[in-house]
Amino acid sequence: MATVIQIIFGLIAALVVGAAVMVVTVRNVIHAALWLIACFFGVGALYLLLEAEFLAVVQVLVYVGAISILILFAIMLTRQVTGEGVRQLVGGWRLWLTAAISALLFAVAIVPTVISHSWNLPAPPGPPGTPEPLAGVAELGRAFVYEFLLQFQVAGVLLTVALIGAIVIAFEERARRRRVLTLAEEHELRKRLAQPPPVEAPVGEPAPAPRATPISEGEVQQ
Amino acid sequence: MYDIVNSLINVAFGWGWPGWVIALISHLAVTTLLFAIAPFQMLFLTYYERRAIARMQDRIGPNRVGPAGLFQPIADGVKMFTKEDIVPTAADKWVHFLAPCVVVAPTMLMFAVLPWGPGMVPADLSVGLLFFFAISSISAVGLLMAGLASSNKFALLGAMRAVAQMVSYEIPAVLSLLAVVMLTSTLSVVQLIEAQAGLFISTADVPGIPDLGLGWFIFTPVGFLAFIVFFIAALAEGERTPFDIPEADSEIVAGYMTEYSGMKFGLFYLAQYVLNFLLCAIAAVIFFGGWQGPGVGWLYAQAISPANPDGNWVFNVLAGFLGVFYLLAKTYAFFFVMVWVRGAFPRLRVDQLMDFGWKFLIPLTLVNIVSAAIWVALLRWGPEQGITFTQNWAPILRWGVAFVVTLAVNVGAYIALARIFTAAQAEQGRIDLDEYRDTLTATLR
Numbered sequence: 034m035a036t037v038i039q040i041i042f043g044l045i046a047a048l049v050v051g052a053a054v055m056v057v058t059v060r061n062v063i064h065a066a067l068w069l070i071a072c073f074f075g076v077g078a079l080y081l082l083l084e085a086e087f088l089a090v091v092q093v094l095v096y097v098g099a100i101s102i103l104i105l106f107a108i109m110l111t112r113q114v115t116g117e118g119v120r121q122l123v124g125g126w127r128l129w130l131t132a133a134i135s136a137l138l139f140a141v142a143i144v145p146t147v148i149s150h151s152w153n154l155p156a157p158p159g160p161p162g163t164p165e166p167l168a169g170v171a172e173l174g175r176a177f178v179y180e181f182l183l184q185f186q187v188a189g190v191l192l193t194v195a196l197i198g199a200i201v202i203a204f205e206e207r208a209r210r211r212r213v214l215t216l217a218e219e220h221e222l223r224k225r226l227a228q229p230p231p232v233e234a235p236v237g238e239p240a241p242a243p244r245a246t247p248i249s250e251g252e253v254q255q
Numbered sequence: 256m257y258d259i260v261n262s263l264i265n266v267a268f269g270w271g272w273p274g275w276v277i278a279l280i281s282h283l284a285v286t287t288l289l290f291a292i293a294p295f296q297m298l299f300l301t302y303y304e305r306r307a308i309a310r311m312q313d314r315i316g317p318n319r320v321g322p323a324g325l326f327q328p329i330a331d332g333v334k335m336f337t338k339e340d341i342v343p344t345a346a347d348k349w350v351h352f353l354a355p356c357v358v359v360a361p362t363m364l365m366f367a368v369l370p371w372g373p374g375m376v377p378a379d380l381s382v383g384l385l386f387f388f389a390i391s392s393i394s395a396v397g398l399l400m401a402g403l404a405s406s407n408k409f410a411l412l413g414a415m416r417a418v419a420q421m422v423s424y425e426i427p428a429v430l431s432l433l434a435v436v437m438l439t440s441t442l443s444v445v446q447l448i449e450a451q452a453g454l455f456i457s458t459a460d461v462p463g464i465p466d467l468g469l470g471w472f473i474f475t476p477v478g479f480l481a482f483i484v485f486f487i488a489a490l491a492e493g494e495r496t497p498f499d500i501p502e503a504d505s506e507i508v509a510g511y512m513t514e515y516s517g518m519k520f521g522l523f524y525l526a527q528y529v530l531n532f533l534l535c536a537i538a539a540v541i542f543f544g545g546w547q548g549p550g551v552g553w554l555y556a557q558a559i560s561p562a563n564p565d566g567n568w569v570f571n572v573l574a575g576f577l578g579v580f581y582l583l584a585k586t587y588a589f590f591f592v593m594v595w596v597r598g599a600f601p602r603l604r605v606d607q608l609m610d611f612g613w614k615f616l617i618p619l620t621l622v623n624i625v626s627a628a629i630w631v632a633l634l635r636w637g638p639e640q641g642i643t644f645t646q647n648w649a650p651i652l653r654w655g656v657a658f659v660v661t662l663a664v665n666v667g668a669y670i671a672l673a674r675i676f677t678a679a680q681a682e683q684g685r686i687d688l689d690e691y692r693d694t695l696t697a698t699l700r
Contacts, residue, residue, distance in 0.1 A: 086380055093392075098389060098396075102395055102418060105399050106418070169381060
C-alpha cells in the first residue's frame, strides 16, 4: 500500500514540477497560464494524498476555478502582449542579477527548513495542552470564529475594500455609456420625439406602418 | 461495492487478495459503470427534450428511427462520429484539441459524489457538496480554452459570456446551499439525504415523526427559497434557455463551439447534457431527498448494511431499485421543468442576466442565510448557546414557531426585494431612454 502511495506521489509531484517548469519556459502567455492551472490542479491532488480533503477541494475551487479564470481574463484583455517572441523584460547582466537575488531569497526561506527538519519521523508530541492538528471542516470553522476571529474579520474587511475599489475603478460614467436600445424602446422614443404627430397623409390611404429601422437623421426631421 | 467484491474474491473463491487490490477492482468497476451510464443519460435526455419541446410547440418531434423515434439519438451519435474533424488553420492546435476534454472530464468527476440509492455512493467524501461545485467550476477553464484557441471572434465572445455567467451564478448557487448546510451542519451528500427522512417534518427536527422518506428540505421555508434560487442558478450554469446567451445561435453562431465539428462538438454536447442531468440530480438530492421516498427506508433497514450486517441481500436489491427509481423520477421531472422553461421564455440580455443575478438573487440568498440561522437557533440551540426561552417548549411547538418566523422573513424579503428590483429596472430603462433622446436631439441641432 505504501509503495502504491509513493508511486502516486511521484507521478503527481512530477506533474507539478513539470508544469511549473513549463510555466516559466513557454513563450506563449496563454500556454503559460494553462500550465499554471495544471500545476494548481496537481497541488490539489497532493493535498488529497495527504488526506486533507477540504483543503484539496478549496484549492480546486479557488485556484483552478477562480484565480486561473481571472488570469486568463487578464491575458485576454491585454491582448497585445500575448504574441510569440515577446521581448524579455530584463536582459544581460540584469537577468543574472535578478536570478541571483531570487535564488538568494528562496534559499533564505528553504535552507533553514531543510537543515532543521527531521525527515521521515513522526512529529514530536508537543507539551501537554497542544491542540490536535486541524482535521476537518468543522475544526477549521471553529478556529475561524473563536481563535482567529480578529484575523478572519480583518481579511473580510480587506476583501470588501478591494471589491468596492474594483467597482469604483471599473465604474464608467453614465454619460459615456451607451447601450443598444431594443426595438420596443426605439419605438417608444420615436413616439416621444414626434411631439405633434404630423398627419399629412391623404384621406383614404392608410397611415404608413411604423418602420422598425433605427432612427436616422432624415426620419426625425420629418 | 467493496463488500461485494471482497466477499466474491476472498470468501467465495478464497484467494486472499490484499485489501488495496480489492479496493482498486471495485472502484474501477464503479467507474466503468458510471462512464457507461453517463452517455446513455445524454442520449435519452436529448430524445426526451426534443419530444417534450415538440409537444409544446404543437409538433411531433423525432418519430422515424425505431419505435416512436427512440433510436434517433443513436443515429445522431453515428453521424457525429463519422463526420470530418476540422481544425482551423489559425487555431492553437493543442489547446483546441484539449478544450473538449477539459470540459467533459469535470462533468464525469461530478458523478463521484452523487448517491444513487441507499448505500450506493461511489465516494462518500466528507466535503462531497463542496467537491461537486469545485469540480464543476473547472469546466469554465475548458470553455475559455475553446474560445481562445479557436481564433474566432464568435467563439471568444461566447466563451467570455459563458465564463462571466458561470462565475456570477455560482455565487447564488453556493450561498443557497450554505443555508441548507447550516440546517444540517454537514457537507456530506449522504448525511444530507439521511437528514431528510420523515413525513413533511424531518425526523432530525422533531423526533417521533413517522419516517416515510418525505421530510424534504423543500417543505421548510428556508429550503423552498434556497431551491428556487438554486434552480435558477442551475439553469444559468447549465446554459439552459433563459440564460443561453453563451451559445445564442441568432447572435454568435454557436458561441465557443463555433469552430468545432465531429466528435469534438459531440463532446461539448455530451458535457452539456450530462451537466444538466447532474444539476437536476443534485437539486433532487439536496432539496427533494434524493433516493428518499415511501418504502426505501423500511427496505434498507432489512438489508445488509454497516448498521445491520446480517440482513437479507434481497432487500439490498429492492431498496436499491426503489431508491434509483425515486432519484431518476425526480431528476427527469426537473429536466422536464428545464425543457418547459425553454419552451416558455425568451432569452435574456446580458445586462438583464447580470442585474438579476447580482441585484436580486444574491440579496435574496443572504436573507435566506439569516432565516436559516433563525431556524437553527429556534430548533437546535439550548441554554448552553444562550437561547433559554425555548427550552420548555415541545419539539413540535419549536418547529411550528421556527416555520412561521422563517416563512414571514422569507416572504417579506421576497416582496420587498421584488418591488425594489422592478422599480429600479423601470427607472433604469427610463433613464436610458432619456439619455438617448438627449444625445440624439443634441447631435441633430
